[in-house]
Amino acid sequence: MAISANLVIGYFKQRDWRGWVLPVAFVALWSVASYFNWVNPKLIPPPYAVLETAWQQLFAEDFFTGLGASLFRNLSGFVIGGTAGILVGLALGFSRWFDHLFGPSFNALKQISLFAWLPLISTWFGYDNSAKILFISLAAFYPVALNTFEGVRSVTLSQLEVAKVYGFSQSQLIYKLVLPAATPQIFVGLQLGLIYAWLATIGSELLLANWGVGLGNIVIRGREAFNVPLIIFGMLIIGLIGALFNRLAARVEARLLRWRGAER
Amino acid sequence: MSSHTQTLKITHDWTWLTRVVATVRKLLGHSGIVVTGFIFPLIVLALWQLAFEQNWLPVQILPPPSLVWQTFWELIDSGDLTVNLWVSLKRIAWSVLIGGSAGLLIGFAIGLSKRAYAYIYPTFDVVSQFPVVGWIPLLMIFLGIDEGLKIAAISLAVVVPVTVSTYKGIRSVPPALFEVGKVYGFSYQQTLLRIALPAALPAIFSGVRQGVMQAWLSLVFVELLASSEGIGYLMVWGRQLLQMDIVFIGIIVIGLVGVVLDFTLRFIESRLQTWRRSAF
Numbered sequence: 001m002a003i004s005a006n007l008v009i010g011y012f013k014q015r016d017w018r019g020w021v022l023p024v025a026f027v028a029l030w031s032v033a034s035y036f037n038w039v040n041p042k043l044i045p046p047p048y049a050v051l052e053t054a055w056q057q058l059f060a061e062d063f064f065t066g067l068g069a070s071l072f073r074n075l076s077g078f079v080i081g082g083t084a085g086i087l088v089g090l091a092l093g094f095s096r097w098f099d100h101l102f103g104p105s106f107n108a109l110k111q112i113s114l115f116a117w118l119p120l121i122s123t124w125f126g127y128d129n130s131a132k133i134l135f136i137s138l139a140a141f142y143p144v145a146l147n148t149f150e151g152v153r154s155v156t157l158s159q160l161e162v163a164k165v166y167g168f169s170q171s172q173l174i175y176k177l178v179l180p181a182a183t184p185q186i187f188v189g190l191q192l193g194l195i196y197a198w199l200a201t202i203g204s205e206l207l208l209a210n211w212g213v214g215l216g217n218i219v220i221r222g223r224e225a226f227n228v229p230l231i232i233f234g235m236l237i238i239g240l241i242g243a244l245f246n247r248l249a250a251r252v253e254a255r256l257l258r259w260r261g262a263e264r
Numbered sequence: 265m266s267s268h269t270q271t272l273k274i275t276h277d278w279t280w281l282t283r284v285v286a287t288v289r290k291l292l293g294h295s296g297i298v299v300t301g302f303i304f305p306l307i308v309l310a311l312w313q314l315a316f317e318q319n320w321l322p323v324q325i326l327p328p329p330s331l332v333w334q335t336f337w338e339l340i341d342s343g344d345l346t347v348n349l350w351v352s353l354k355r356i357a358w359s360v361l362i363g364g365s366a367g368l369l370i371g372f373a374i375g376l377s378k379r380a381y382a383y384i385y386p387t388f389d390v391v392s393q394f395p396v397v398g399w400i401p402l403l404m405i406f407l408g409i410d411e412g413l414k415i416a417a418i419s420l421a422v423v424v425p426v427t428v429s430t431y432k433g434i435r436s437v438p439p440a441l442f443e444v445g446k447v448y449g450f451s452y453q454q455t456l457l458r459i460a461l462p463a464a465l466p467a468i469f470s471g472v473r474q475g476v477m478q479a480w481l482s483l484v485f486v487e488l489l490a491s492s493e494g495i496g497y498l499m500v501w502g503r504q505l506l507q508m509d510i511v512f513i514g515i516i517v518i519g520l521v522g523v524v525l526d527f528t529l530r531f532i533e534s535r536l537q538t539w540r541r542s543a544f
Contacts, residue, residue: 018379019386043405097300104301111522112515115485116496119503119511124325199395203485206397219401231401239394246393 045229053229063218067237070214073129074201077136082193085141086186089148093182110142114200118207127211132204139200140193147189151182184257191249198242327509335509344498349517352483352494355414359479362415363422364472370423371430371468376460392424396482400489409490414483421482422475429471433464466536473529480522495521 027047033039034046041049057063091098092106118135125131155178163177205216215238222230309329315321316328323331339345370388374381400417407413437460445455487496495514502510 016382018382021383022387100300102304105304108519108523111526112519113481113484113522115481115488116499116515116518118488119499120508120515123503123508123511195395199397202395203397206401207485207488219398223401223404226405228402228405231405235394235398235402238398239391242395242398243390243393 042226043228045232049229050232053227054233057230057233062213066213066215066218069129069212070201070205070216071241073132073136073214074197077133077200078140078194078197080133081137081140081197082144082190084137085144085146085189085193086148088141089145089186089189090152092145093149093152094178106145110146114139114196115203115207118204122208127208129212132201132208132212135204136197136200139196143192143196144186144189147185147192148182151185151189152178154185155181187249187253187257191246191253194245194249195242198245202238324506324508327507327512332509332512335507336513339498339510339513345513345517348493348495348498349521352487352496353521355411355418355494356476356479356483358415359418359483360422360472360476363419363479364426364475366419367423367426367471367475368430368468371427371471372434372456372460374427375431375434375464376456388427392428396421396478397485400486404490413490414486414494417486418479418482421478425474425478426468426471429474430464430468433467433471434460436467437463466533469529469533469536473526473533476525476529477522480518480525484518 030044031047034041034044088106092103093099117138121131121135121138125134159177159181160173163173168176201214202216205212205214206220209217209220215234219231219234219238222228222234312326312329315326316323320326327335336345370384374385374388396417399420400413403413403416407416441459441463442455445459450458483494484496487494488500491497491500495517499511499514502508502514
């Protein structure tokens with residue numbers, strides 16, 4: 001009994017609770033300000049209004065349809081863009097002539113700010129799922145391709161020479177030298193790709209809000225109806241999913257790269 | 265004796281010649297690479313022109329390259345392009361100033377003080393993972409769709425990378441440097457200005473560069489979403505008039521400005537790093 005009590009106390013002592021001060025203070029200030037009507041409740045609703053909306057939304061079919069549609073587009077775009085990115089990055093990294101031929105175009109196009117493509121894509125491919133997925137793929141493609149390229153190029157000449165001395169075949173060269181060497185950098189790219197895909201998912205829904213369903217559409221509808229609790233709720237969900245993707249990617253990366261030892 | 269000098273002279277001439285040959289070869293080889301880089305865009309351009317001549321697609325969908333070129337000069341002559349671009353660049357400058365200062369402040373605070381880190385970092389870490397565009401609908405409620413919205417949204421995009429790299433830059437200052445400062449009896453201010461800032465400068469600047477690129481990304485977004493001027497608005501306008509030539513010009517100009525920004529900042533960054541190398 002005493003031991004377990006000590007364990008519990010130890011746990012609470014070990015956790016650094018100071019990180020909670022800022023958010024708790026923020027919510028407290030918000031509640032107090034709303035309670036005493038210091039702020040316009042239409043503009044800044046009280047926290048419980050947000051909770052109420054959240055509770056309603058969690059039982060609303062619309063919300064889940066939107067969430068599902070957003071996640072589906074996000075993941076399809078990420079898979080397509082990520083695969084294309086790895087393939088193009090490998091080709092650019094391995095083959096000098098491929099690099100000479102397409103490298104300059106690739107580098108010029110990557111400077112075009114992502115959202116600038118959207119007016120073009122929406123004109124050419126419409127406003128439905130396929131156009132959005134194309135846009136999200138594009139968002140995921142660049143960071144993945146760029147980092148894969150850098151990963152392949154990070155193989156040093158001496159490493160290659162050692163492999164040649166051991167008489168590695170072409171496929172051994174790829175699977176035993178280049179891919180393991182490039183994997184950490186490819187993961188950096190995939191993680192960035194995941195972040196950019198989510199940015200593009202939400203961005204495309206906000207910009208093409210009148211078409212289709214999604215989290216972004218819910219938020220924009222909240223804005224049009226001046227339903228601030230709905231906007232805050234949507235924003236929190238969008239942010240939390242983004243943070244969740246980040247954590248997930250970091251965890252997968254740590255697991256897959258465990259063979260590298262406790263380097264980091 | 266004279267023949268000896270003669271030989272020397274000849275040898276000298278010969279090395280000079282090889283150097284010239286090597287340079288010419290290098291230039292040729294280099295331009296060879298540059299030329300191959302143009303093959304793909306030229307093929308695309310040719311296909312584009314062909315598609316126009318064969319009427320594969322309506323002009324409203326794919327305007328011919330010549331029309332894009334013509335519209336480009338028309339927009340410059342009428343001032344539409346330059347005025348809107350100037351508006352956008354001013355927004356970037358303000359946001360980098362505001363967001364960058366905020367980022368520096370937070371980065372320095374959590375980098376230098378363990379206590380500030382414990383209080384601020386957990387919140388910052390979660391909030392920084394929210395996609396920037398997600399904030400914009402909420403900001404629209406508070407700030408309307410005027411200039412304030414654009415500056416706030418773009419500044420937010422700058423804060424995160426600048427904070428993170430300032431923090432990392434300060435944390436990676438070798439502790440030995442701080443010890444030297446202690447030996448010399450530096451005041452807190454001196455430690456800050458003479459050790460932490462110079463040592464962290466390259467990292468900070470790399471954060472500023474990322475911040476500027478993020479700002480450029482969100483600028484285009486917010487201008488597409490709600491704006492009455494700016495390069496993004498120009499594209500929306502062209503899109504509504506079904507003048508895809510204007511949209512194309514928007515894309516090209518946005519790409520060019522991106523290249524110039526990136527190149528300039530990378531150049532400054534590399535200069536900062538050479539300064540650092542020579543300092544130690």
